[in-house]
Amino acid sequence: MLAACFVLASPVLRASALEAAAPAAPTAPAAAAPAANVPLVGNAETGRQLTYTCQGCHGVDGYRNVYPHYHVPKIGGQSPEYLVNALHEYKRGTRRHPTMQAQAQSFTDQDIADIAAFLSELTK
Template identity: 65%
Template sequence: MRPQPLAACLALAFALPVAYATASPQSETSTAATTGDVENGRMLAYTCQGCHGLTGYKNAYPSYRVPKIGGQSAQYLTQALNEYREGKRKHPTMQAQSTSFGAQDIADLAAYLSTLK
């Protein structure tokens, strides 16, 4: 196992909920479109690579297919992350990840991931 990427991933996993909790209050379920920042989305997407960045999109713990998110439409990605965050879609890891993101983070992730081929 490579300790440096694992340490970076753990650091993000602990930092994101703190950043989310200290963010200024705003309507997180706003229906207004939020413009995404591709560069911030690239940095946030680092945690997505653990499952979605694997060759063949197959996770080993346990073995199951992982959806390809690179190149999906920003609208689809935004909707999916919001549905995980609201509990409308059920997957423990994705629900945990999505609850650490605010509306702007989701818009940034969607903007970045939609640019990938």
């Protein structure tokens, strides 16, 4: 009984409880789901905007950052597949680097496709 009072006192919990108790409304036919494993098409211009912060490490001449013995990988001109795979691995945590894992967590799959589209077009 006391738990029910807390549910009804909270607007969020009250709305959830009311939705759970309401009869199911008829639903419209489901829209066609996107085909599985179809790669997203990246937008290089959007990717250019998203890679602004990447320049802090990856844009340094000689690809070395402030850590004396840490070589920063070249990302400009890499294949889009490599870049997409690397960012997804950082996002999943199967490729480890704290900064890159934090960066990748903020990207959607479309962001990753856009970033790969832009970076793969760079020649330097």
